[in-house]
Amino acid sequence: MATLWFCLVAAMLTVYVVLDGFDLGAGLVHLWVARTPQERATVIRTVGPVWDGNEVWLLAGGGALFCAFPLLFATAFSGFYLPLMIVLWLLCGRALGIELRHQIDHPAWTAIWDAVFSCSSGLLALFFGVALGNVVRGVPIGEDGSFFEPLWASFEPGAASGILDGYTVLTGLTAAAALAHHGSLWIVTKTDGPVQDRARRSAEVLGWVTAALSIAATIWTKFVQRQPEFLFGAATVNPWGYLFPLLAAIGIGASLWFRRRRRDLAAFLASAAFLAGMMLTVAFSLYPTLLPSSTDLSRSLTVHNASAPDAGLRTALRWWIPGILPVIGYFVFVYRRFAGKIDLSEHGY
Amino acid sequence: MDTALSAHRFHFAFTIVYHYLFPQLTMGLAFLIAVLKGQALRTKNPLYDAAARFWVRIFAINFAMGVVTGIPMEFQFGTNWSGFARRAGGVIGQTLAMEGVFAFFLESAFLGLVLFGEQRLSRTAHTVATGMLALGTWISGFFITATNAWMQHPVGHRVLPDGTIELESLSAVLTNPWLMWQYPHVILGSIVTASIVVASVGAFYVLVRTHEEPGKLFIRLGVAAGLPAVLLVAFPTGDRQAKNVAVKQPVSFAAMEGLFRTERGADLVLIGQPDVERMRLDNPLEVPAVLSILTHRRWNAEIKGLEAFPREDWPQNIPLLYFCYHIMVGLGTILMAALGIAALLLWKGTLYRQRWMIWTLMFLLPFPYIANTAGWVTAELGRQPWLVYRILHTRDGVSSHVSAGNALFTLLGFMGLYSVLSALFLLLVVRKIQKGPEPSPT
Numbered sequence: 131m132a133t134l135w136f137c138l139v140a141a142m143l144t145v146y147v148v149l150d151g152f153d154l155g156a157g158l159v160h161l162w163v164a165r166t167p168q169e170r171a172t173v174i175r176t177v178g179p180v181w182d183g184n185e186v187w188l189l190a191g192g193g194a195l196f197c198a199f200p201l202l203f204a205t206a207f208s209g210f211y212l213p214l215m216i217v218l219w220l221l222c223g224r225a226l227g228i229e230l231r232h233q234i235d236h237p238a239w240t241a242i243w244d245a246v247f248s249c250s251s252g253l254l255a256l257f258f259g260v261a262l263g264n265v266v267r268g269v270p271i272g273e274d275g276s277f278f279e280p281l282w283a284s285f286e287p288g289a290a291s292g293i294l295d296g297y298t299v300l301t302g303l304t305a306a307a308a309l310a311h312h313g314s315l316w317i318v319t320k321t322d323g324p325v326q327d328r329a330r331r332s333a334e335v336l337g338w339v340t341a342a343l344s345i346a347a348t349i350w351t352k353f354v355q356r357q358p359e360f361l362f363g364a365a366t367v368n369p370w371g372y373l374f375p376l377l378a379a380i381g382i383g384a385s386l387w388f389r390r391r392r393r394d395l396a397a398f399l400a401s402a403a404f405l406a407g408m409m410l411t412v413a414f415s416l417y418p419t420l421l422p423s424s425t426d427l428s429r430s431l432t433v434h435n436a437s438a439p440d441a442g443l444r445t446a447l448r449w450w451i452p453g454i455l456p457v458i459g460y461f462v463f464v465y466r467r468f469a470g471k472i473d474l475s476e477h478g479y
Numbered sequence: 480m481d482t483a484l485s486a487h488r489f490h491f492a493f494t495i496v497y498h499y500l501f502p503q504l505t506m507g508l509a510f511l512i513a514v515l516k517g518q519a520l521r522t523k524n525p526l527y528d529a530a531a532r533f534w535v536r537i538f539a540i541n542f543a544m545g546v547v548t549g550i551p552m553e554f555q556f557g558t559n560w561s562g563f564a565r566r567a568g569g570v571i572g573q574t575l576a577m578e579g580v581f582a583f584f585l586e587s588a589f590l591g592l593v594l595f596g597e598q599r600l601s602r603t604a605h606t607v608a609t610g611m612l613a614l615g616t617w618i619s620g621f622f623i624t625a626t627n628a629w630m631q632h633p634v635g636h637r638v639l640p641d642g643t644i645e646l647e648s649l650s651a652v653l654t655n656p657w658l659m660w661q662y663p664h665v666i667l668g669s670i671v672t673a674s675i676v677v678a679s680v681g682a683f684y685v686l687v688r689t690h691e692e693p694g695k696l697f698i699r700l701g702v703a704a705g706l707p708a709v710l711l712v713a714f715p716t717g718d719r720q721a722k723n724v725a726v727k728q729p730v731s732f733a734a735m736e737g738l739f740r741t742e743r744g745a746d747l748v749l750i751g752q753p754d755v756e757r758m759r760l761d762n763p764l765e766v767p768a769v770l771s772i773l774t775h776r777r778w779n780a781e782i783k784g785l786e787a788f789p790r791e792d793w794p795q796n797i798p799l800l801y802f803c804y805h806i807m808v809g810l811g812t813i814l815m816a817a818l819g820i821a822a823l824l825l826w827k828g829t830l831y832r833q834r835w836m837i838w839t840l841m842f843l844l845p846f847p848y849i850a851n852t853a854g855w856v857t858a859e860l861g862r863q864p865w866l867v868y869r870i871l872h873t874r875d876g877v878s879s880h881v882s883a884g885n886a887l888f889t890l891l892g893f894m895g896l897y898s899v900l901s902a903l904f905l906l907l908v909v910r911k912i913q914k915g916p917e918p919s920p921t
Contacts, residue, residue, distance in 0.1 A: 179595045182546065183587040189553060190583060193576035196557065200568020207557025207564070208878035214558055215889040219896060222547040226903070229543045233907050276561070278880045438569045442646040446573055449649075453580035460588035467592065467599055 131444060132437035133418070135198035138450070140413035142194055146187035147258075147409050148312075148402045153181040154258075155313020157224065157251025158306065159336075161244060163317055163328040167237060168474070170244050174231055175472045176320040181228060183464065185221070197446050201275075201436035202420050209269055209277040210261065213293050217257050223250035252306060259305025263298030263347075266412060267291075267354050268424035275429065287354045289424040297354050304343040308405060311336035315389065315398040320472055330389070333397070337386045344382070344408070357422065360415050371414045378407025486886035487559045487877045492859075493890065494551055496852055497897050501545035503851045506620050506666060507673025508538050509613035511704060516606040530693050530700075531609070532597075533916035534677070539594055540907050542586075544900065551893070559886065563866055563876030567644045570636050570652060574626045582619035589615060617666060624665050628658035630867050631858065632727050638870060657723055661858075664716035667708045668854065671814065672847040674705030675840075678821075680912060682841035685831060690915040695831060698840065702825055706818040713811060718773070724861065725774050728868065730788040731861035734797045735804040736770060737763075738784045745770040745782040749809075753801050758786065791864070800860040803853040810850040817843055 156177055164170040196203040207214060227247025231240050264279070270289045271277045283292035291298075314333035318326055351360075362375070381404030388397035416422070420436055423429040437443065512534050519527035553575060556564045564572075589612040597605055629635075635651025636644050646652070678701025684694030725732040733739075737748045739758040747770040751763035771780040785793060794800050817839055824830035831837070862868055866876040 179591040183584065183591060186579070186583040186587050189550065190576070190579035192553060193572070193579035196564065196568055197572035197576035200572050201565055203557045203568060203572070204561035204564035207554065208559070208561035208881055211558050211878070211881050211885055212889075214554055215892065218551045218554060219892065221550060222896060222900075225543060225547045226900075229539075230903065230907070234910070274880075276880050278882075278885075438572065439645050442569050442573065445646060445649045446576065449577060450580060453577070457580065457584040460584060464588050464591055467596065 131440045131447075132198070132433040134447070135194070135437065135443055136413075136417060136420075136433045139191060139194050139198060140410065142187060142191035144406050144409040144413075146184070146191055148405050149184035149187060150181070151255075151309045151312045151402075151405055152316035152398075153177045153184055153313070154224075154251045154255045155309035155311065156317055157227070157247050157313070158255055158310040159314050159317070159329070159332050160248045160251070163314065163332055164325050167240055169325050170240065171232065172321055172325060172472050172474060173317060174228055174247070175474065176317060178228065179468045180464065182225075183461065185225075194446075194450070198438055198443060199420060199431075199433070199436045200438055202431050205271070205276055205431060205436075206265075206269075206421055209279055210264070210293065211278065212281050213257060213261065217254065217261075220250040220254045220257065223247075224254060227251075252310075255306040255309040256302040259302035260293060260298045262305065262412060263301030264293060265416070265421060266301070266351060267295075267297055268422035268430070270425045271421070271423040271429040271431070272425070273429075297350055300343070300347050300350060304340070304347045307336055307340045307343050308401075308408070311340045311385075312398070312401045312405060315385070315394065315401050318389075319394045319398050322471055333389055337382070337389065340404075341382050341386070344378070355422065357419075357427070371411075374407050374411040374414050376407070378404050378411060381405075381407050481874075483879075483881070483883040483886060484874055484877050486883045486890060487881070488873070490559055490886055490890045490893070491555055494548065494555065494893055496856070498545065498548040498552055499852065499855060500848060501541045501548065502616070502620065503669045503672045503848070504676060505538060505541050505545055506613075506616045506669035507671070507708075508534060508541070508676070509609070509616045510670060511673050511677060511700060512538060513606070513610045513613045514704070515700070516609045520602060520606050526692060526696060529916040530696055533693070533911075535593060535609075536911050537908060539590070540904065540911070542590060544904055547900070548897070559878050559881065560866075560876050561878040561881075563871065566642055566871055566876070567867055569643065569645045570629060570633075571626050573646060573649055574622045574629070574652065578619055578622035582615050582622060586612060586615035586619065620665060620669070621662055624662045625653055625655065625658050627858070628655045628661050631661075631862055632657035632723070633867055633870055644867070644870065657727070660716050660719040660723060664712060664720050664854075667712045667716060668847070668851045670708040671705055671712060672851060674701040674708060674818075675814070675843050675847045677701040678705060678840050679842075679844040682837045683912070684915065685837055686834075686841060693916040698821075698830070698837070699825065701840070702818055702821045702830075705814075706822045709811065709815045709818055713815065717808075717811070722774065725782075728861060729783050730785065730792050731794055731800070733783060733785045733788070734794050734800050735857060735861060736782075737801045737805075738770070738782060739786060740784040741781065741787050742784060743771070743781045744768040744779045745774075747773065748805070750805070753798050755797050794860055794863045796860055796863070800857060803856040803860065807850045807853040807857060810846045810853070814843065814846055814850070 156173060160170065160173050164173045192203075223246050227243045227250060231243035231247065233239075267287050269277050269279060280292040282294040284290040285295045287295045287297040311333055314329045314336060317329040318333060321329065381400050381402075385397050385400035385404060388394075388400055418433045419430050420433060421431040512531050515527050515531040515534065518524070519531060556571070556575070589608045592600065592608040593605070593612055596608065600608065629652055632655060633644075634655050635646065635648040637647045638644055677697045681694040681697025681701060684690040685698065721732070724735070736745075737751060737753045737760050738745060739753075739760070744767070746765035746767050748760060749764045749766065751760040751765075754761055768778045771782055772778050774780065774782060785797075821830060821836055821840060824833055824836055864873055865871065866873045
């Protein structure tokens with residue numbers, strides 16, 4: 131039952147990365163691909179009706195994590211206190227950037243919110259990658275089962291490092307590049323004219339950067355996380371696990387190939403497959419660990435020692451399944467309603 | 480009190496009080512917007528469409544504020560209150576996760592359709608979307624209130640030997656007898672806030688003689704929805720809620736009422752300042768025996784005073800608890816009187832000529848906000864020193880390894896950020912009100 135919830139939480143967070151990934155990525159490249167106020171309004175409009183719903187996957191995923199693994203939620207959230215608070219402030223900045231920009235039509239006003247939107251999106255992408263890097267590297271869980279990490283201490287990955295060290299900065303940059311690539315492809319599918327051209331060029335560069343950084347991060351991971359079964363080790367036990375890294379590799383390759391042939395939607399979907407493959411590879415490699423300890427491996431949190439009792443998990447499954455089905459319905463409906471290229475003459479409120 | 484605990488408590492108190500300024504409007508306003516859209520559909524009168532569109536704009540700003548200030552609330556259970564999350568996560572994790580799945584998705588999907596979909600949807604579909612949005616905000620409120628009700632009056636759980644609290648029956652948690660009165664009390668309080676805001680903006684338009692037609696509609700809607708809501712806030716929901724406190728948290732009840740000595744035929748205190756050291760109320764203004772009548776329906780019923788309980792069970796901040804409770808009840812009474820008179824004048828058809836009443840309606844604006852906030856402070860202070868009543872002490876719920884310095888750092892950060900948010904919020908809302916309702920979608 132705990133394993134099933136591990137899969138559900140991993141799936142929800144993967145959906146979050148794929149969906150909110152393009153909003154964050156679009157924000158990251160926003161200042162570069164869109165130059166005039168009109169173009170920038172167009173880029174904001176591509177995410178306008180959907181970003182809020184996408185962000186809800188983070189909240190719902192966090193809620194599911196709390197419900198299924200309360201000990202992990204308590205330990206990780208208090209241990210990652212400072213970066214999470216910074217993420218909260220950045221989420222706030224991103225929301226303000228999108229929602230306030232169109233409220234007053236003055237170049238000074240829009241310029242500020244464009245910058246806030248772009249910077250907070252970029253830092254969020256970076257911090258999410260850093261967070262994932264921290265989870266893979268492990269954290270110094272103490273005897274009382276809790277930990278507290280400063281933002282930075284030693285930059286050499288290990289028990290003495292803080293949130294930011296060489297390795298986690300690399301995973302952060304990888305995430306930022308991957309999401310910027312994903313966001314550029316999203317903009318390509320939703321616009322035309324000069325914005326689309328610039329987004330295509332940015333996707334071209336970022337595609338290769340993402341591929342290179344992903345390979346570098348994968349190699350460094352083998353040196354940082356020394357549990358033998360981690361990464362490809364786990365897949366030798368359960369060969370199905372090879373599917374996830376394979377999905378990621380095919381995803382990024384296909385994305386580069388489709389983009390060159392100007393099959394924009396296919397390139398975007400391939401990038402989504404790449405992100406999903408990367409996320410699921412990490413989840414698969416971690417299992418059954420949830421949060422490895424960098425001090426004493428026996429203190430690691432696992433699906434067995436950090437989950438809520440089985441009875442509670444079964445109860446949660448009984449409402450989660452009927453709850454999530456209409457959600458899929460709303461998403462299909464909303465994305466179909468707002469499908470197609472952006473037409474700025476259509477007004478919202 | 481230890482500094483880290485105070486910093487974490489103030490962190491949560493500050494962020495939740497600020498947060499609740501927004502949902503308390505949106506839960507009620509979404510309902511009133513759905514009413515306006517329904518009227519527009521029925522009467523085909525473009526005035527209702529313009530009014531709905533205007534309030535959707537105000538709603539959107541408030542909703543966005545509610546979202547950005549609400550996300551930190553969910554996070555803080557883990558970041559600042561990890562002891563609570565660890566021990567009680569098996570129960571409150573369920574209700575909070577249910578809020579995510581059942582309410583947040585519904586709200587975000589339908590908000591997108593309401594804001595951007597007027598030209599892409601049929602009239603009926605757009606009206607239905609506003610109704611679904613209102614439903615989403617109410618479901619969200621339900622799960623949050625259910626979480627709070629469980630902390631006030633824990634049911635459907637089992638405490639394991641290591642102190643972990645395990646869920647035994649989710650249906651018991653969701654049908655908590657505490658929740659059955661607290662939830663309607665909260666929702667009705669929210670409808671009161673929205674009604675007063677709508678009426679107050681309408682009164683402003685009538686007084687400055689711009690947008691007078693929609694202004695009069697706003698006054699009508701605000702008074703017509705506000706009066707029944709404020710009556711229901713008091714009876715039966717507020718009355719029954721107070722009875723729940725009297726029976727299930729008698730020590731909180733004594734502190735709220737400022738009752739130090741156990742009395743038969745206890746008096747109802749209207750005004751007075753509690754002096755906890757000397758165990759008495761200074762300068763009291765009291766109505767004889769009414770507290771006993773209200774609580775037990777018998778004039779000579781005994782009500783236990785604070786002296787009947789050991790001191791370690793007393794809420795720590797009795798004066799603030801007492802004042803908040805009396806402010807809530809007092810302002811509720813004022814709102815009831817003002818809306819009652821306004822409704823009478825509306826019925827007689829002379830309301831818009833009675834300038835003093837229009838002025839009064841305009842200046843009522845802050846009262847429901849203060850009353851709702853004071854009500855929540857009463858609930859939360861009354862539960863102290865417990866985080867989960869009689870199960871988990873507040874001091875055991877805190878993140879013990881997040882130092883006072885780190886908590887203070889982020890508290891000051893939130894204060895700074897929320898100051899900026901407040902300035903932006905006021906700027907935008909004032910601009911929307913200046914612009915006023917417009918006949919066509921722009």
